[in-house]
Every structure is written in C-alpha cells, then in structure tokens.
Amino acid sequence: MATKLQNLLDYSQEELETLATSLGQPRFRAAQLRGWLYRGADFEEMTNLPETFRKELKENYAAGRLSIRRRLESALDGTVKYLLGLGDGNFVESVLMKYKYGYSACVSTQVGCKMGCSFCASAQAGFVRSLTAGEILGQIITMNTDLQIRIGHVVMMGIGEPLDNYENVVRFIRMARDTNGLGISCRNLSLSTCGLAEQIIRLSEEGLPITLSVSLHSPFNTQRSEMMPVNRKYPLDKLLDACNIYTLNTGRRITYEYALIEGINDSEAHAARLVSLLKGKLCHVNLIPVNRVEGTGYEKASKKNILSFQKILAAGGINVTLRRTLGRDIEAACGQLRRAEDENRRQ
Ligand code: SF4
Structure with a gap:
C-alpha cells in the first residue's frame, strides 16, 4: 500500500x-x-x-528498506535482479553482481527517464519522478539485508539519468562514502551518464572523485543525436571538453561506454573515428555487446564485428575492454522488469 x-x-x-x-x-x-x-x-x-x-x-x-516485488537469480553467474517497491507505490530495478573482488550493485536514480535514448527500455516506459538520496541508499541496504552480504561497489547505471537528479545523487554519494554509513570509497562509486556536460563539470568541483562513465555509443554527431537526443544539446565536442575538465579536476580516468549494435555503430569507420576522438586522452573504452530490447529493432553485434572493433581501438592506442555480460538468462538490461510490471498493471 x-x-x-x-x-x-x-x-x-x-x-x-x-x-x-x-x-x-x-x-x-x-x-x-x-x-x-x-x-x-x-x-x-x-x-x-x-x-x-x-x-x-x-x-x-x-525505516527505508524497500519491498521486494520480484527477485530473479541467474543460474549462470549468480547475478540477482530486483524489482523494488517504493513508499508511494512506484518501483525501480536494482541488480546485484558478484565479482572476484566482491559484491557490486547497480542502482536506479529515477523512476523512468526523460533522456529518450533509442536503445533503452527505461526510455520507452516514460519518466515518473526522481528518487531521493534515501531511496537510492535503500536499494543497497535492501540487497545487503536480503542476502546478508556487504556491497562494496556501487554503479549508478540503473533506471534514470543520475545527473538529471543532481542534488539527490550528490547527497547519496556523500552518504554512501560516509564511514559512519556504508563506507564505500569514491573509487568504488561509479556514475554513468548519457552526457550532461554542464553537470559533469559541476560534479568535478564537488570534491568527490568518483568514477565517471559516459555513454558514447556513436562517434558521429548526426547518428549520436538520433540515438541519444541529449547530443543535440551537448554535442561530442562539448561533452569531451567537459570530460577533460572532469579528469583535470579529479585526476580520474573517464570510462566511455560503447554499446555495439549490429549494422548501426559497429563498423570499422566508427572504430577509426572513435580512435581519432579519444587519442591521447586519459580514458578507457568499455565495449558492451548490447542486450536485445523488444521494440527497438536493435540486435547485438556479431562476434566478428565486436572483435574487429576492439582490435582497431587497441591498435590506435586506446585502452579498451569488452564487458562481460552478466545475467543473460534473466534479462538484466535496465528497465525491462519495470516495463513488464507497468504493462501487467495496465491489463
Ligand atoms: S540509457 Fe540511461 S539516460 Fe538513456 S534513456 Fe535509458 S536510462 Fe535514460
């Protein structure tokens, strides 16, 4: 209720x-x-x-612990995906992943998202509201309590654009790193943004040198604007300038996320252009074989294209990794559970 x-x-x-x-x-x-x-x-x-x-x-x-509406556990790698109920009846998704170094949680920062990225299930379900700092914290505490574990790493990469909920997210970061609270160091806190350049600069001045991931997904402005409307306001040159300022002010290397989509952004020309944009920067590119999302028409790139893309980046001197896809059997792409629940409610 x-x-x-x-x-x-x-x-x-x-x-x-x-x-x-x-x-x-x-x-x-x-x-x-x-x-x-x-x-x-x-x-x-x-x-x-x-x-x-x-x-x-x-x-x-x-007391702030969230209600567990659904919990799916991967039989392949132990990833656990939660649909969590908030006090006002809305719900968000959180994912728990187990790595060699410990437990890492992916948390949501908004109910839905306004950013409208074309490949994203959260965008399709629309925006409802931003989460408070306590509601973001509550996701971690709920998972810790449910599984009797201690989450040591947090990525803000679930539903929502964290920098579109700036004040609450910064408050959450301060609470999460507080040694009387969760005691998670900035190094183990990571924020993923679609590229709100002004807020990236503002964040760089907070004295909170967290890990910043920027979703790039295309090195060409025209295509990136089609995939990610935020690019119309903050095109690549503005975004990369903001990232340089972040690195200068925090000393932290930027991670650029690049979801490889079959026939869309996985060509050699894309890889070569990406090299020319990022060469010489303190950065790292994380290639993500994209999850298939119903209704977007996007398919995961072929293994051949993924490997060739990676090779071109590495040959161009770019630090590049291929992200391990966790929770494949439980549809761990963000926004999918919430969308299914919304559809159930409407029926
Ligand atoms: S990818 Fe992220 S920023 Fe883009 S619509 Fe989805 S949740 Fe929002």
Missing part, C-alpha cells in the same frame, strides 16, 4: 540528532538509530531504543 511516511534514510546524522532530541531523546540515540537503519532493520528490531521512541518513529517515519 502507498504511504506518505518520511524516509529516515534521507536524514543525515545531524538531522537524525535533531529528530531524536525533538522527540525528547538524548543525542546518542541518533547514532543507534542510524546503525539499525543501515542494517535494514524494522522499528520492532531496534531493541536498544526505548519503546516510546520506536512507537513514535513507526507512526510517522519509514
């Missing part, structure tokens, strides 16, 4: 202290409460808090 309770995961430590004292509790109760919230506890489980305090909290606030 939809609720209008305030989400305590949106509160900073100082705000929790103000709340605790306003409810007649000593300041130290805030740290106890926060400890429980970050462990995904319900109010009933917060046994070291006075019962009256817990009762007042329960009546007016939510």
Whole structure:
C-alpha cells in the first residue's frame, strides 16, 4: 500500500540528532538509530531504543528498506535482479553482481527517464519522478539485508539519468562514502551518464572523485543525436571538453561506454573515428555487446564485428575492454522488469 511516511534514510546524522532530541531523546540515540537503519532493520528490531521512541518513529517515519516485488537469480553467474517497491507505490530495478573482488550493485536514480535514448527500455516506459538520496541508499541496504552480504561497489547505471537528479545523487554519494554509513570509497562509486556536460563539470568541483562513465555509443554527431537526443544539446565536442575538465579536476580516468549494435555503430569507420576522438586522452573504452530490447529493432553485434572493433581501438592506442555480460538468462538490461510490471498493471 502507498504511504506518505518520511524516509529516515534521507536524514543525515545531524538531522537524525535533531529528530531524536525533538522527540525528547538524548543525542546518542541518533547514532543507534542510524546503525539499525543501515542494517535494514524494522522499528520492532531496534531493541536498544526505548519503546516510546520506536512507537513514535513507526507512526510517522519509514525505516527505508524497500519491498521486494520480484527477485530473479541467474543460474549462470549468480547475478540477482530486483524489482523494488517504493513508499508511494512506484518501483525501480536494482541488480546485484558478484565479482572476484566482491559484491557490486547497480542502482536506479529515477523512476523512468526523460533522456529518450533509442536503445533503452527505461526510455520507452516514460519518466515518473526522481528518487531521493534515501531511496537510492535503500536499494543497497535492501540487497545487503536480503542476502546478508556487504556491497562494496556501487554503479549508478540503473533506471534514470543520475545527473538529471543532481542534488539527490550528490547527497547519496556523500552518504554512501560516509564511514559512519556504508563506507564505500569514491573509487568504488561509479556514475554513468548519457552526457550532461554542464553537470559533469559541476560534479568535478564537488570534491568527490568518483568514477565517471559516459555513454558514447556513436562517434558521429548526426547518428549520436538520433540515438541519444541529449547530443543535440551537448554535442561530442562539448561533452569531451567537459570530460577533460572532469579528469583535470579529479585526476580520474573517464570510462566511455560503447554499446555495439549490429549494422548501426559497429563498423570499422566508427572504430577509426572513435580512435581519432579519444587519442591521447586519459580514458578507457568499455565495449558492451548490447542486450536485445523488444521494440527497438536493435540486435547485438556479431562476434566478428565486436572483435574487429576492439582490435582497431587497441591498435590506435586506446585502452579498451569488452564487458562481460552478466545475467543473460534473466534479462538484466535496465528497465525491462519495470516495463513488464507497468504493462501487467495496465491489463
Ligand atoms: S540509457 Fe540511461 S539516460 Fe538513456 S534513456 Fe535509458 S536510462 Fe535514460
């Protein structure tokens, strides 16, 4: 059922202290409460808090853990995909991946997306609203609690354009890296953007040197504008200038994501043009054999084209990797579960 309770995961430590004292509790109760919230506890489980305090909290606030609407687990590689319910009845997707170095979560930052990329299931389902910082945090806490794990890496690459939800996303990053919170270092926090150049520059000035991934997908402005309408506002030269500023201000290497689509952007001419755009920059190109998305007409590039594309980039001196596709058997492409749920609701 939809609720209008305030989400305590949106509160900073100082705000929790103000709340605790306003409810007649000593300041130290805030740290106890926060400890429980970050462990995904319900109010009933917060046994070291006075019962009256817990009762007042329960009546007016939510502890922030999200409800698990669906959970799909890959039999191939253990990737787990979640459809998570928010307090107002909306839902988002999050994905948990297991790597040699530990658990990594891919989280959503908006319900839907305004950016309209032609290859994306999230764009097809439309935009509803941005998530609060606590709702982004809640995805990680929900997965940690559900599987009794500790997520050590987070990528903001789920549903939504993170930089279109700038204030909440930056607040989330500060909360996630807080050593009294999740304690995830900037190096292990990654944000993926379709290329909002102004916000990239703004982010570079926040003192938060997180890993920045930029979805490129075509080295030609005309084609990129067709695939990604954001390119009309921020064409390639503006975008790459902003990325240079990000690297200068943070010292971090940019990752350019390039989804290879059969017959669309997987030619040798595309690869050669990409080399000329990126040569000499502190960057890395991540080639992604694109997931097939119903309704877009896009198909995954052939193995031959993928390998030849990779070879041209490497020969041009570009640092390039091919992304391992996780969760192939559970349709882990972002937005697909939410779209299916929307369609179910409408029927
Ligand atoms: S690819 Fe990302 S930015 Fe583009 S529409 Fe999908 S969610 Fe939005």
